Amino acid sequence: MYINKDTFSKAIDPSMHIDEETLGSICTVADLAGHCCAREPYQRPDMSHAVNVLSSLVDVWKPTEPDSEDTLGIDLEMSLPQALKRWQAFEGNSNLDMTSSSSSLLASGDNTQSSIPNRPPGFANSFTSLDAR
Secondary structure, X not given: OOOOHHHHHHOOOHHHOOOHHHHHHHHHHHHHXXXXXXXXXXXXXXXXXXXXXXXXXXXXXXXXXXXXXXHXXXXXXXXXXXXXXXXXXXHOOOOOOOOOOHHXXXXXXXXXXXXXXXXXXXXXXXHOOOOOO
16 A cells, blocks of 8 residues: 555544654554555554554654553563563463563463353353254
């Protein structure tokens, strides 16, 4: 998908007052979104490609000086696995060994928790019935 920067910039809310660098980042995300919405699954990018594209924008958008009001207690220098462990410890739901490396977070099925709640009794029993009704 090709994005015409001139036409695309006119579609962005003018109250945002974007500069060329910001427009470039917005176009990068929009281009990725266009590829992710391809009709055929084989035409869509892998998640690793999406992560690589978006991670290249992280350094561009990382705040130079953290504002104590904006961070709300979030340590921006903390890695994602460290933040996850901290959050789980705070919530009291941590099944992870706090000394394990980030590469072993999902090493076994025992370390995962489902965020999907159980369905209410009687809800959509037709999905599990043998006669499909």
